[in-house]
Amino acid sequence: xxxxxxxxxxxxxxxxxxxxxxxxxxxxxxxxxxxxxxxxxxxxxxxxxxxxxxxxxxxxxxxxxxxxxxxxxxxxxxxxxxxxxxxxxxxxxxxxxxxxxxxxxxxxxxxxxxxxxxxxxxxxxxxxxxxxxxxxxxxxxxxxxxxxxxxxxxxxxxxxxxxxxxxxxxxxxxxxxxxxxxxxxxxxxxxxxxxxxxxxxxxxxxxxxxxxxxxxxxxxxxxxxxxxxxxxxxx
Amino acid sequence: xxxxxxxxxxxxxxxxxxxxxxxxxxxxxxxxxxxxxxxxxxxxxxxxxxxxxxxxxxxxxxxxxxxxxxxxxxxxxxxxxxxxxxxxxxxxxxxxxxxxxxxxxxxxxxxxxxxxxxxxxxxxxxxxxxxxxxxxxxxxxxxxxxxxxxxxxxxxxxxxxxxxxxxxxxxxxxxxxxxxxxxxxxxxxxxxxxxxxxxxxxxxxxxxxxxxxxxxxxxxxxxxxxxxxxxxxxxxxxxxxxxxxxxxxxxxxxxxx
Numbered sequence: 064x065x066x067x068x069x070x071x072x073x074x075x076x077x078x079x080x081x082x083x084x085x086x087x088x089x090x091x092x093x094x095x096x097x098x099x100x101x102x103x104x105x106x107x108x109x110x111x112x113x114x115x116x117x118x119x120x121x122x123x124x125x126x127x128x129x130x131x132x133x134x135x136x137x138x139x140x141x142x143x144x145x146x147x148x149x150x151x152x153x154x155x156x157x158x159x160x161x162x163x164x165x166x167x168x169x170x171x172x173x174x175x176x177x178x179x180x181x182x183x184x185x186x187x188x189x190x191x192x193x194x195x196x197x198x199x200x201x202x203x204x205x206x207x208x209x210x211x212x213x214x215x216x217x218x219x220x221x222x223x224x225x226x227x228x229x230x231x232x233x234x235x236x237x238x239x240x241x242x243x244x245x246x247x248x249x250x251x252x253x254x255x256x257x258x259x260x261x262x263x264x265x266x267x268x269x270x271x272x273x274x275x276x277x278x279x280x281x282x283x284x285x286x287x288x289x290x291x292x293x294x295x296x297x298x
Numbered sequence: 299x300x301x302x303x304x305x306x307x308x309x310x311x312x313x314x315x316x317x318x319x320x321x322x323x324x325x326x327x328x329x330x331x332x333x334x335x336x337x338x339x340x341x342x343x344x345x346x347x348x349x350x351x352x353x354x355x356x357x358x359x360x361x362x363x364x365x366x367x368x369x370x371x372x373x374x375x376x377x378x379x380x381x382x383x384x385x386x387x388x389x390x391x392x393x394x395x396x397x398x399x400x401x402x403x404x405x406x407x408x409x410x411x412x413x414x415x416x417x418x419x420x421x422x423x424x425x426x427x428x429x430x431x432x433x434x435x436x437x438x439x440x441x442x443x444x445x446x447x448x449x450x451x452x453x454x455x456x457x458x459x460x461x462x463x464x465x466x467x468x469x470x471x472x473x474x475x476x477x478x479x480x481x482x483x484x485x486x487x488x489x490x491x492x493x494x495x496x497x498x499x500x501x502x503x504x505x506x507x508x509x510x511x512x513x514x515x516x517x518x519x520x521x522x523x524x525x526x527x528x529x530x531x532x533x534x535x536x537x538x539x540x541x542x543x544x545x546x547x548x549x550x551x552x553x554x555x
Contacts, residue, residue, distance in 0.1 A: 067371075070364070071379050077424060080397035113310070116303035136307060139314040140478050141535050143485030145502045146524040149509065150317020153324055153521075173313045180307070185436065224385055231387035235487040235506050249389065256393055256492055264393060271390040279385070 086266035095246040098164075102230055102247065103278070106171055107223035110179040114222055115215065118183035122192065139177040147173065148236050155240060162242035170240045175229050179222045186218035209293060216286040223282060227275050248274070318528060325522040333519055341498035346484055349415050349500060353422035354479045358472065360423065361430025366464075368431075369438040377435070384428045388421070392489045395421045417493045418500075426479055433475045434468065441467055470546055477535050485527055501527065 121133055139147065151170050152161070160166030187195070198210040234253045237245060252267035333339060368377045383391065396417050399408040408416055446463035454462065490500040499507070501523065509520040 077394040080394040117307040145485040146528040153320040
């Protein structure tokens, strides 16, 4: 019990710093918040969709290309993120997408999708083929609504959360690909960390932590509402 | 719809590989001789190796130990708590760790601009240990305890019990976690740029600053360094997977049976 308590304390200790200084809640550029929320919604949606589809395909396919594609989708995890970013910078410059919303979204998608596929693949493996095999007997609409959605809702929430955290961690990527024209909360806040205004830096830290927390509660609430509604329909 | 989504995913996954081809093309004009003898890059390389090996090594050891302990003792609440740092963005985590250990409001153990990168290492350990923990948790939950019991019956020492009854099964998740962490930590910008010193900088910070600062816009060095670093990581990944292929295949066959 003491060891467990000690480990919990060690995990929580860095959060104590949040209360060292009184945060001053101020953000000058509202567009940064709009861009951040927009990117979170778009990227989470695309990540959840593509990763679930890809993991589902990898789970069921008998294709002889399965192992090659499995390697291909997981390989970017082993390529340093900044190296990918430098190369993407050259590709997107050729395509004229530097400084655009599309360019930033694409670059963020490239760095987040391998993690999402890994999560989706592991999550589906834990649920197991027998249960999913039984679900395949149902017509596709009923299968998705009454079996797959309730089974995968937590997994989808985790993928959305991971995507959000990776997005909020990116300063170099958004600054380089966005050419400083796509402000997000992270790019706006990064300067405050380098400065001496600890109150402002701390309020920014609060904001960076609260984004994923809010998303978690929103998605949890939505999941609970949907599952309850679907249960009501089945009765 | 399923197939078109998979095709889109494959195309997105091909982009990092295409990016490497572009890096190689852009690096063609690099003076490799001066790059390899440049003291700034060399010092950055050494410091990066130190930060990466300490952060990755400690994260792997602590994460594995935690997964083992949580499964053996059935500590479900701790298992949930340990995941929390993963949902804190890296920049926020770096600032929290710096505030905690800095002099003005925190404990005051670490001075500003400390050259040993202790705060960077602590940030990575706090952030990446939960990742390793999650990777190892699934393996430990499915681990057949029969092997450990047999090792105990044979009166092997605790180290040998771990070596023969657990380690072979942990090989794949350990390798996966190790290389993902090495690739991530070794060539990153945000955390070392925020907490690191002006000299020697970590290699990712130096490369990014040379690329984005007006003074070096014409230089191909950052691209060349990014390419070399990716090749080094790639060779490491390839060798480690090839060297452990037979043992991993034997384990997989055993698990399937």
